[in-house]
Amino acid sequence: MTVGSxxxxxxxxxxxxxxxxxxxxLWLATAIIHHANRVRPNPSGVKVGGxxxxxxxxxxIMTTLWFNHLRPEDRVSVKxxxxxxxxALNYLLGELDESYLTRLREFEGLQSYPxxxxxxxxxxxxTGSVGIGATAPIWGAIxxxxxxxxxxxxxxxxxxxxxxxxxxxxxxxxxAIVDPMVPQLGELVWIVDLNRQSLDRVVPAVTADKFxxxxxxxxxxxxxxxxxxxxxxLFTRPGGVALRERIxxxxxxxxxxxxxxxxxxxxTRLPGDGPDGAAVAELIAGLxxxxxxxxxxxxxxxxxxxxxxxxxxxxxxxPTVIFAYTVxxxxxxxxxxxxxHSSLLTAEQLRELAIRxxxxxxxxxLPFPADSAAGERCAAVAARLRRADVPIPTPPAVPxxxxxxxxxxxxxxxxxxxxxxxxxxxxxDAARRxxxxxxxxxxxxxLGGWVNKVGVWSAIERPDWFADDAETILHWxxxxxxxHIELGIAEVNxxxxxxxxxxxxxxxxxxxxxxxxxYDPFVERALxxxxxxxxxxxxSILVGTPSGVTLASEGGAHQSIKTPSIGVEQPGCIAYEPAxxxxxxxxxxxxxxxxxxxDGSSAYLRxxxxxxxQALAAxxxxxxxxxxxxxxxxxxxxxxxxxxxxxxxxxxxxxVVPEALLAADRLHQVGLAxxxxxxxxxxxxxxxxxxxxxxxxxxxxxxxxxxxxxxxxPMVTVLDGHPHTLAFLATINQVRHSNLGVTRFGQxxxxxxxxxxxxxxxxxxxxxxxxxxx
Numbered sequence: 001m002t003v004g005s006x007x008x009x010x011x012x013x014x015x016x017x018x019x020x021x022x023x024x025x026l027w028l029a030t031a032i033i034h035h036a037n038r039v040r041p042n043p044s045g046v047k048v049g050g051x052x053x054x055x056x057x058x059x060x061i062m063t064t065l066w067f068n069h070l071r072p073e074d075r076v077s078v079k080x081x082x083x084x085x086x087x088a089l090n091y092l093l094g095e096l097d098e099s100y101l102t103r104l105r106e107f108e109g110l111q112s113y114p115x116x117x118x119x120x121x122x123x124x125x126x127t128g129s130v131g132i133g134a135t136a137p138i139w140g141a142i143x144x145x146x147x148x149x150x151x152x153x154x155x156x157x158x159x160x161x162x163x164x165x166x167x168x169x170x171x172x173x174x175x176a177i178v179d180p181m182v183p184q185l186g187e188l189v190w191i192v193d194l195n196r197q198s199l200d201r202v203v204p205a206v207t208a209d210k211f212x213x214x215x216x217x218x219x220x221x222x223x224x225x226x227x228x229x230x231x232x233x234l235f236t237r238p239g240g241v242a243l244r245e246r247i248x249x250x251x252x253x254x255x256x257x258x259x260x261x262x263x264x265x266x267x268t269r270l271p272g273d274g275p276d277g278a279a280v281a282e283l284i285a286g287l288x289x290x291x292x293x294x295x296x297x298x299x300x301x302x303x304x305x306x307x308x309x310x311x312x313x314x315x316x317x318x319p320t321v322i323f324a325y326t327v328x329x330x331x332x333x334x335x336x337x338x339x340x341h342s343s344l345l346t347a348e349q350l351r352e353l354a355i356r357x358x359x360x361x362x363x364x365x366l367p368f369p370a371d372s373a374a375g376e377r378c379a380a381v382a383a384r385l386r387r388a389d390v391p392i393p394t395p396p397a398v399p400x401x402x403x404x405x406x407x408x409x410x411x412x413x414x415x416x417x418x419x420x421x422x423x424x425x426x427x428x429d430a431a432r433r434x435x436x437x438x439x440x441x442x443x444x445x446x447l448g449g450w451v452n453k454v455g456v457w458s459a460i461e462r463p464d465w466f467a468d469d470a471e472t473i474l475h476w477x478x479x480x481x482x483x484h485i486e487l488g489i490a491e492v493n494x495x496x497x498x499x500x501x502x503x504x505x506x507x508x509x510x511x512x513x514x515x516x517x518x519y520d521p522f523v524e525r526a527l528x529x530x531x532x533x534x535x536x537x538x539x540s541i542l543v544g545t546p547s548g549v550t551l552a553s554e555g556g557a558h559q560s561i562k563t564p565s566i567g568v569e570q571p572g573c574i575a576y577e578p579a580x581x582x583x584x585x586x587x588x589x590x591x592x593x594x595x596x597x598x599d600g601s602s603a604y605l606r607x608x609x610x611x612x613x614q615a616l617a618a619x620x621x622x623x624x625x626x627x628x629x630x631x632x633x634x635x636x637x638x639x640x641x642x643x644x645x646x647x648x649x650x651x652x653x654x655x656v657v658p659e660a661l662l663a664a665d666r667l668h669q670v671g672l673a674x675x676x677x678x679x680x681x682x683x684x685x686x687x688x689x690x691x692x693x694x695x696x697x698x699x700x701x702x703x704x705x706x707x708x709x710x711x712x713x714p715m716v717t718v719l720d721g722h723p724h725t726l727a728f729l730a731t732i733n734q735v736r737h738s739n740l741g742v743t744r745f746g747q748x749x750x751x752x753x754x755x756x757x758x759x760x761x762x763x764x765x766x767x768x769x770x771x772x773x774x
Contacts, residue, residue, distance in 0.1 A: 017373045018304055021092065022063040023357045024368070026331050028088035028101070029055040031364040034350050036104040048105050049112070053329035053340040054081035057195040057301070058162060061324055062089060064307040065160065065191075067377065072387045073157030075140060077125035077133050079164045079193060080113040087121060091365075093382040096121035098365050116503075117537045122387075126536035131170030132496065132529045134163040134190070136536075138176050139493075139500035141185045142485070145459060146435060146501065147510045149480045158316075161190045168192065168211060172529070175490040177319075183219030184459050188319035193301065195328035196252040197341070208323035221320040223310050225300025234295060239283030242276035258296050259327060259336030263289035266296060297335070301326035395511040395596040396429040398589055401630055406581035406614045412607040412654070413545045415584035416517075417446040423589070424453060430592070434513045435501055436484045439494045445517045445545055447484070448474045455482035491518055491526035495542070499533020502540035502595065502602065511596025513541075520544030520560040520606060527566060534572040534602050539595045541588070545607035547577075548720030548742070549758055550655040555748035564653065564721035567604050568683040575683045577606040577719075579657040580617040583633050583680055590634040608655040608720075610751070616661060635702040636684035641676035643668075646713050648769045651677040651729050653719035656760050660718060663765035672773060675713070677706055682725050689732060707732045714772035716740065718765055738768040 033050030042048060062078070062085050070076070078086045087110055090096040100120055103109025111118050113128035125140070127133025137159035144159075167173060176182065194208060212222045227235070227244075235244045247255065250272070258269060267284060271277035284292055300306045301324030314320045329335035333349050345353065354361035368375035402422045406415070424431040435457070436447060451474060458478035467475060487493045494516050501514035518526065523544045530542060549559045567575025574594070576587040584607065591603035618640065620626045632638035640657070641664050648667065652660035657678055664674040679685065684702070691698035712733035717726035723741030730737030742758050755761040 013373075015304055017377050018063065018067055020358075020374045021067060021368075021377065022060055022304070023331075024092065024359065024374070025063050025085060025088045026056060026059045027354065027357045027359050027364070028091060029059065029082075029084035030332065030345065030353065031350070031361075032084045032087060032101055032104050032110075034345060035102050035364070036106070037344055038347060040102060040106070049342060050084065050104060050344070051081035051342060052084075052332060052344060053334050053337075054079075054164065054195075055083075055085045056330050056332050056335070057326040057328045058082045058193045059085055059331070060302045060304060061162065061191055061193065061307060061326070062086070064304055065162075065311065066093075066385075067381050068308055069311045070160075070385060071157055072385050074160060075124040075137065075157060076160040076162065077127055077137050078114050078123075078162050079167070080128045080130070080133065081164070082162065082193075083110070083112070083114045086114055086123065087119075090121040092367065092378045093385065094378075095382070101365050115536070117535070126532065129528060129532050130167050131172040132532050134161050134167050134170075135172055135176040135493075135496055136500065137161045138179075138182060138185065138188060139497040140503075140507075141187050142181065142497060143500040143504050143512075144508065146457060146485075147504050147508050147512070149457070150432070150510065156187070158187045158189050158314075159185075161188070163190065163192055165192055165194045165196060172492045172496075174214075175488075175493055176496070177215065177218045177220070179488055179490070179493055181459075181487075183318055186316045186318050189314055190319070190321040192321065192323045193326050194323050195301075195326045196256070197328045208325070211321075212323065215321045219318055221315050221318055223313060223320065223322045225303070225306050225310050225322065225324045227300055227325070228298035228303030228306055230291070230295050230298040234283065234287075237283060239276075239279035242279040243283055245276065246270070246272055246274065246280055256336045261296075263292050266292055270296070297327050297330065299325040299327060302330055390506065390509040392506060392598060393509060393511065395505070395513075396433060397427070398430045398513075398593040399423070399427050400586070400589055400593070401627075402426060402585055402589075404585075405619050406617075408614060409611045410581045410614055411446075411609050411611055412578050412581060412584045413609050414446045415578075415581035416543060416545070416588065416605075416607060417449050418581070419585045419588050420447075420450045420515075421453060422585075423592075430513070432483075433511060433596070434483060434515060434592070436515045436517060437487065437494055437497055437501070438484075438517045439487050439489045439491055443474050445519075445543075447517060451475075451484045454484060455479050457482035457485045491522045492529050494518060495526040495530035495533060498530065498540040498542065499536060499538035502533065502538035503536065505539070505596035505600075506537055506598075513592050513595050515541045515543060517543045517545065519558065520547035520563055521558050523560065523563050523566065523604075527570075531570060534570075539597075539600045539602050541591050541595070541603045541605065543605045543607060545605075546609040547606045548608065548655060549746045549754050549760070550608050550610045550720050550751065552746075552749055552751045552754040556746035559742075559746035560721070561742045561745075562722055563606055564682060564719060564725040567606065567681075568686055568725060570604065570683075573602045573604055573683075574681065575604040575606070576681050577654040578633075578680055579652075579654050579678050580612060581614055582617055582619055583678075586630050586633045587680060606654065610655045612655070612658060616658060632702065632706065633680050636681040636688065637677055637679045637702060637706045639675065639706055640678040641674065643673035643675055646673045646675040646711060648672060648773050649675045649677060649713045649715045650765060650769065651679050651715060651717045651726060653679045653682065653721070653726065655720050656718050656755075659755065659760060659762045659765060662762040663769065666762065666766050667769055672769065674769065675711070679717075679719075679726065679729075682719075686728055689728060703732055709733050714769075716765060716768045716772060718760060718768075720760060736772045738772050740764060740768055 114123045116126045125136045141159045208224045271281040329340045334340040351361045455477040462478040498516040505511035578584040594600045650660045667674045688700045692700035714736040718740040723739035727739045
C-alpha cells in the first residue's frame, strides 16, 4: 500500500467515525425534544415545544466545527432553535450530565434557548431573540480586544456565529456588519444555515448570491457551500451541466417539494419541461432509487468534507461568512416540509429513526462505548476543548463621594462628564476600567472632556489630523489604549457592545465599567438588546440624555415619556433620575461599584440638559449629615424640604424638582405646610415596598425614613414622564394622592409653555395639592 492510499484510508475511516458521531448528535437532539413533549408528564397541557427540524439542519455544521476545527480559545453563538444540538454535543463531550437530557424546557433544567447564565453546560453566548445572538460575537470580539489592550491575555480565538437564514431579515444584522470597525475583525466567522424556510413557509427568494454581494461589499470574505460530493460528482457526468442548471434555476418551494418525493416522482418532476429536460432524465435514469433520493438532498451544509474545506479556507484577515445550503429537517421524516418548524415526530417515527441511526429508542441516552472509535474521538476532542476556569477578581474600589459640592447653575448631563474626570484623578485604577460608548453623540452629551483626556479606542493608532487646529475642541486621538468607543448612529449596536463589555468580568476574568450614552428618546429602540445583554450576564450603565419634555424646543419626536417606567420595570437594573449634580455623582459612583461582580447589576441613569441652581439641593455641610444624604440618594429618595406639621407632601423626580420647590413655597404662603421629597429612583422605592410586603427579598428602611407613617399626608407626585411611575408611593401609607406627569406626545416651545401644556408647572402642582388636601 502506498503512503497516499494509506492516508486515503485513514481519511475514510475518520469520516466514518465523524459520520457516526453526526448521526448520534441528530438522534440525541431529536430525542431530547421528543422526551420533553411526548414522554415527560405535562399535567397543565400547555405546549412545551422545541424544534427538531431546525436542529437537524445544522447538525452536520456543528459536528464538523466542534470535532475538527474548534479550539478552546474560540467562542460560538448558536442559533436559538439549535439549543438541543449544543446540549447533545456537550453531553457527548462530558460537559453535561445525562440527567439534564430529560429536562429540556423544564424548571431549572435546560433552557428553551442557549443561556450563558441559566444552562448547566458551557454556553458562550445567550441567544433567543432573533438577530441579537447572531451579532453578539462581533461585540464579543471588540470586548476581547479591548481587554487585551489593558495588558491582559484574553486569547486570540475566533468568534463564530451560527445563525439561521431567516435572521438575515433582521435590520440589526445589517447595522452591525456595516459598522466601520467590523471589517478589521478577522476573527469573526458567521455560518448561515441556509435552509430557506421560515416558521410558516418556504421563503421563495432566499439565495446566497444576494447576501454574498452584500457581505462582500462590507468587506467580508464569502464562501458558498451549495452542493455536496454526490451532486458535484453527478455534475461531471453527461447531462450533469443540465442537472446543475435545472436545480440552480428552480425556485426554493419547487426544490423543497422534490425533497418530499419518492424516486418515481423524482424521475417525473426533476427533468422539468425545459429544453435540457431529456439530458437530465437520461442522467438520473442511470441512478438507483436510493442514490437518486440521496442526491436531491445532497447539499453542502450536510457534506462533512465540504464543510471541512470551507473551515480550512477561512482567511482570518477579515470577517468571513459561510453560506451553507441545508435542508430543514435533514435526516428526519419531516425533512423539507414547509410546516415542519415546530412539528414533532410520532413515537413510531422516533423508533424507526432509532433503528436507522443504529441506536436504541428504549435507552436513548446511551453514550458511545469508551473503547469504540467514536468514544475515543469524543474523549480526545473533550480534552482538546477543555478550558481552564476563569478566576473572578474583585473590581477596583470606586469612591462613594468625590467630596466636592457643586455650586452655581449646572445640568445633570454635564455632571456625568465632570464626575468621570474627577474619578480619573481620585481613583485612577477604577477610572482605567471605565469605557464609554456612544453612537456619534459624544460632544452633545458632554463627554468631550472625558474623550479628550482618555482618547478613543482603536485596534490601531491613527493620526489626529486636527491636533494642531486651534479651533478644534474635541480631540479625536485614536489608539489601542483609548477608553471611548464610538459607533455609528445605531443604538442596537451600542447596547450590543455594551452587553459584551459588561460580560468581560466572567468571560475573561477582567471587569470593566462600561457606560453607554445615547439620547433618552432612543432608549426604547435599544431596550430589547440591552435587556438581553443583562439576561446574558452583562453588567453596564446606560445613560439616557437629554430626557423628557424638558427638552422643550426639540418637540414631541425627541421627548421621552415612558423611560421612567422602564427604569422601574427592567430586571437586573437599578434606575436613577437625579435632580442635581451631586445626586448624579453619587448615583453614578454607586452604579459603577455594582459592576463586574457576581452579585452586581446594571444601571440606567436618566439625565437632563436643564440648568438648575445647585443651591436648591441644600447639601448638608456636616460630614455625617452629608453621608446620610448620600445614602438616601443612592437608596432612592431624600427629604429635600421638611416642615414640623406638614399638610401635604410633594414627591418629585429630576428636572421638575425646581417646580416642586416653587409650589411648596407658594403653598406655605397660604398656610399649607408642605414636605418635598426628591425621588432619585422610583424603582428602588418600589422594590423596598415589595420587600416590606414580603413579595421579594430586600430592605425597606428607606421607606421608614422618607415616608414614616406618623408623618403621612396626602401626596402629589410629579415627574417628566408617565405619572404611573410614582403612583405607587401613595400606597406606602394609603393616603389620598394625585399624580402629575406626561401622558401625551409633546409640543415644541419654551420650557414654561411645555410644562404648562403637560401640567408640570408650579400652578398645576399647587392646584393638585389643594385638591388632595380639601
